[in-house]
Amino acid sequence: MAKVHVSTTINGDEHEFLCEPQQTLLEVLREDLGMTGTKEGCATGDCGACSVLIDGRLVCSCLTLAVETNGVELTTIEGIAGSDGLHPIQQKFLEHAALQCGICTPGFIVATKALLDKNPNPDETTIRYWLAGNLCRCTGYDKIVRAVQDAATELAYEA
Numbered sequence: 001m002a003k004v005h006v007s008t009t010i011n012g013d014e015h016e017f018l019c020e021p022q023q024t025l026l027e028v029l030r031e032d033l034g035m036t037g038t039k040e041g042c043a044t045g046d047c048g049a050c051s052v053l054i055d056g057r058l059v060c061s062c063l064t065l066a067v068e069t070n071g072v073e074l075t076t077i078e079g080i081a082g083s084d085g086l087h088p089i090q091q092k093f094l095e096h097a098a099l100q101c102g103i104c105t106p107g108f109i110v111a112t113k114a115l116l117d118k119n120p121n122p123d124e125t126t127i128r129y130w131l132a133g134n135l136c137r138c139t140g141y142d143k144i145v146r147a148v149q150d151a152a153t154e155l156a157y158e159a
Helices: 025-032 088-095 105-118 124-133 142-158
Strands: 004-010 013-019 051-054 057-060 073-075
Touching: 013 025, 051 105, 057 105, 088 105, 088 142, 105 124, 105 142, 124 142
Parallel strands: 004 073
Antiparallel strands: 004 013, 051 057, 051 073
16 A cells, blocks of 8 residues: 655644554554654543644544644643743643653643643633543542642742
8 A cells, every 4th residue: 555645744843754544643653653652542532642633623643634734733641841941831741740651741731731721720620521531540630630720720830
């Protein structure tokens, strides 16, 4: 099967790559582009560990074909932090100990970014609903929810 040429923007940088038509975005990110921050948890779209943003929309990269990303703006966990350090969301996850093994953390952070971009002042129910597609088997969810609430407060203060 012939490889397909894809030209896309990832974390603000132009990227071009060749991929098989059946390759997932997760495979290409991790194996071909060396962006290993996006994790594989289930490969079925059930856990959220592989969450990325495509044109600002939260998607599971394990369910997205890499060829579908031609011409889009893609954001991975590597693109969340700024050149001056951690994004406030990342900092709040650290401060609230909202992580343990780290497999789910990139997906939660990307999902939180999508939520706060859409709704900068979510209530707890909205946060829990929005993050329901992300599973954590270590921390439970209270610390994660508190980190999201604190990040929303800080980002509102910075705005």
